[in-house]
Amino acid sequence: MMGSGKTTVGKILSGVLGYSFFDCDTLIEQSVDGTSVAEIFKLYGEGFFREKETEVLQKLSLMRQLVVSTGGGAVTRPINWRYMQKGISVWLDVPLEALAQRIAAVGTDSRPLLHQCESGDAYTEALNRLSTLWEERGEAYANANARVSLENIAVKLGHKDVSSLTPVTIAIEALEQIEGFLKEEDDMAIAGY
Ligand SMILES: Nc1ncnc2c1ncn2[C@@H]1O[C@H](COP(=O)(O)OP(=O)(O)O)[C@@H](O)[C@H]1O
Ligand SMILES: O=C(O)C1=C[C@@H](OP(=O)(O)O)[C@@H](O)[C@H](O)C1
């Protein structure tokens, strides 16, 4: 979901793995002459943005040894999964309240789907919009190969809540979940599935 830390954690993972790093939103912006995501939505609409997103994922799916941070909406188009399945997909599962806190702190300028139009409290507005998006697409995130649940990490490490978990801690958990997924794949192959 938006604000879950895909861009932040993805960069850390690429450094640890010695892989290249690509952020889909940045590549989309470059493909539209440096136009920002917010401007793309305003000028050409969400449908155009989604087309560009799929084109970018298709190109990335042909590459090797890279970490890709997608946008939170990449899960909504089945064709995108065809491309994402060329690699290992990781879902950063962050409670909506924590997402809303982060979004309220950084503002919604670069996230047009959360753009604040009312003059109300930024946290409440972000939480309402995120909740609507979650209802529409929450299930789609479960298609990912590995899930990194911040709530589970907090319990495991004895943290009171998820807000004290650093991006590095989350990246380490992502690597553990990826390892678990690869092991399961190996076990299935050995068992003849
Ligand atoms: N573990 C974390 N704890 C606190 N803030 C975080 C954490 N990970 C990311 N952030 C902050 O949350 C915001 C959204 O992170 P970002 O990586 O851009 O998310 P995404 O790419 O999933 O939308 C950024 O301001 C980032 O600095
Ligand atoms: O969830 C979404 O639909 C979107 C997420 C954004 O990326 P982040 O998830 O990196 O914020 C960006 O692609 C666009 O604003 C739409």
Ligand SMILES: [Mg+2]
């Ligand atoms: Mg991002």
